[in-house]
Amino acid sequence: xxxxxxxxxxxxxxxxxxxxxxxxxxxxxxxxxxxxxxxxxxxxxxxxxxxxxxxxxxxxxxxxxxxxxxxxxxxxxxxxxxxxxxxxxxxxxxxxxxxxxxxxxxxxxxxxxxxxxxxxxxxxxxxxxxxxxxxxxxxxxxxxxxxxxxxxxxxxxxxxxxxxxxxxxxxxxxxxxxxxxxxxxxxxxxxxxxxxxxxxxxxxxxxxxxxxxxxxxxxxxxxxxxxxxxxxxxxxxxxxxxxxxxxxxxxxxxxxxxxxxx
Numbered sequence: 001x002x003x004x005x006x007x008x009x010x011x012x013x014x015x016x017x018x019x020x021x022x023x024x025x026x027x028x029x030x031x032x033x034x035x036x037x038x039x040x041x042x043x044x045x046x047x048x049x050x051x052x053x054x055x056x057x058x059x060x061x062x063x064x065x066x067x068x069x070x071x072x073x074x075x076x077x078x079x080x081x082x083x084x085x086x087x088x089x090x091x092x093x094x095x096x097x098x099x100x101x102x103x104x105x106x107x108x109x110x111x112x113x114x115x116x117x118x119x120x121x122x123x124x125x126x127x128x129x130x131x132x133x134x135x136x137x138x139x140x141x142x143x144x145x146x147x148x149x150x151x152x153x154x155x156x157x158x159x160x161x162x163x164x165x166x167x168x169x170x171x172x173x174x175x176x177x178x179x180x181x182x183x184x185x186x187x188x189x190x191x192x193x194x195x196x197x198x199x200x201x202x203x204x205x206x207x208x209x210x211x212x213x214x215x216x217x218x219x220x221x222x223x224x225x226x227x228x229x230x231x232x233x234x235x236x237x238x239x240x241x242x243x244x245x246x247x248x249x250x251x252x253x254x255x256x257x258x259x260x261x262x
Contacts, residue, residue: 013041013049016083016201023082027113030105033079036161043182044199046242051206054237055198061229062158062178062194063095063210064222069156069176072097073128077104079161080200081114087204089121094211097158100150101129104163106142139169151175160200162188180204184238194231197238 004014020037023029066072074092076099081088092099101114115127128150136144136151143166146152157170160180164187170177171191179192180200189195196203214222 017041020079020082023078026082026117027109028081028117029078030103030110032105033077033082037079040161040182040199043184043197046246047182047197047238048245049199051198051202052238052241054234054241055196055203056206057229058194058196058231058234059198059203059207059210060214061225062196063207063214064217064225065156065176065178065194066095066097066158067211067214067217068219068222068226069097069154071154072156072158073100073150073154074098074158075100075102075151075160075162076114076118076129077102077161078110078114081117084200084204085117086121087201087208089118089125091204091208091211094208098150098154099125099127100147101127102143102146102151102166104141104143106145136166136169136173138172139166141165144169159188159192160203162192164188164191167191184235184242189235192231194229195235197235 002018004011004018008014017037020029020034024031024034072095074088074097076088088099099118101111103110111130115130118127119125128147132145132147134146134148134152136146143163151157154175156176156178158178159167159170162179162181167177167179167188168191171193177192178194178196179188180196180198180203181189182197182199183189184195184197189197
C-alpha cells in the first residue's frame with residue numbers, strides 16, 4: 001500500500017481506497033469494484049461520513065432478524081474481502097452465521113484469493129461458495145451460482161455492496177435480504193427487506209457490537225424490533241437527512257472560512 005501520512009485530512013478515505021486497490025492487486029477485487037467504491041465514497045460525503053440514526057435503526061432490526069434466523073448467511077465479494085475481512089469474520093461468528101463467497105466477475109483465481117484472505121483471520125473457517133452447485137432462478141450472471149448449504153438454504157442473507165438484480169432475485173425466492181449500501185437510491189437498497197445506508201467499514205463493527213449485546217434479548221423482544229421496522233420509512237429518513245444536511249451546508253456556505261496555514 002502507498003504510505004499515507006496520518007496528518008492527511010482525508011487519511012481514512014485514502015486508506016480504504018488503497019485497501020481496495022490492494023485487493024485488486026491480490027486478485028480479490030474486480031476492476032469494476034474500484035468504480036463501485038468511488039460511487040460509495042460520493043454518497044458517504046452526502047450523509048456526512050458517519051453512521052446516521054436511520055442506519056442505526058436498520059442495523060438493530062437486521063441483527064434482530066439474523067439472531068432469529070435458522071440459517072443465516074453472510075455473502076462475501078471482492079470489495080468486502082478487501083475492506084473488512086477481519087470484521088466479516090467477527091460478524092459471522094457473533095451471529096453464528098455461515099460465510100459464502102459470491103462474485104459477479106467470478107473466476108476460480110478470485111475465489112481462491114478471497115478464501116486465502118479470510119483464512120488469515122481463521123484458518124479453520126468454513127467457507128461456502130467454493131464449488132456452488134445451485135442456481136438462483138432468473139439470474140443469468142455468475143452471482144446466480146450459490147452453495148446448496150449456504151445461500152440456497154438460507155432464510156436470511158446479508159448481501160453487502162450488492163448488485164440489485166441478485167437482491168431482487170433472492171427476494172423473489174422468498175429470502176429475507178439485508179443489504180449494506182451507501183446509495184439509498186440503488187435497486188439493492190430499494191429491493192432489500194432491510195437496507196443499512198452506511199459505510200461497511202463502520203457498519204460491520206457496529207453490527208458485531210449489537211449482535212453481542214442483543215443476544216441477551218428474548219425472542220419476543222427481538223420480534224418486536226422487527227415488527228416495528230419499516231424499510232421504506234428508513235430510506236425516506238435517509239433521503240431527508242441528506243436533503244437537510246445539504247440545505248444546512250448551502251446556508252452556512254462551504255467556501256473556506258479561515259486563512260490557509262501556509
